Amino acid sequence: MNFSDSIAACFGKYAQFDGRASRSEYWWFFLFNLLVSVFLRPTSAGLYLIFALVVFIPSVSVLVRRLHDVNRSGWNYWWVLTIVGAIPLVIWLATPGDGDENRYGPAP
Helix, strand or coil, rough: CCHHHHHHHHCCCCCCCCCCCCCHHHHHHHHHHHHHHHHHHHHCCCHHHHHHHHHHHHHHHHHHHHHHCCCCHHHHHHHHHHHHHHHHHHHHHCCCCCCEEEECCCCC
16 A cells, blocks of 8 residues: 555545554554644644644544554554553554454455
8 A cells, every 4th residue: 555545545434443454554644644743733733733633533543443453452552641551552553464354354
């Protein structure tokens, strides 16, 4: 999946928390959020806030679907609230997904 396909897929599945997301889908969307945030934050606080609100739900949903791809529950998202828990979360997000069907559906 390339950069533009990832953005389109994430906004197309705006609040879809079931299913799976590939590693490239998650990381391209993460890069998109990072680049836009870095550009908007110093230029306009109002636009940055609007952007952050618009991408919050798709960002969480793609993260949950990414966890599903590595056969982890979406509830593991809450580990991000702890410093120690963020380490395994980043490892899970960087791990290749299951090639076969798992309990969350077929491979993306």
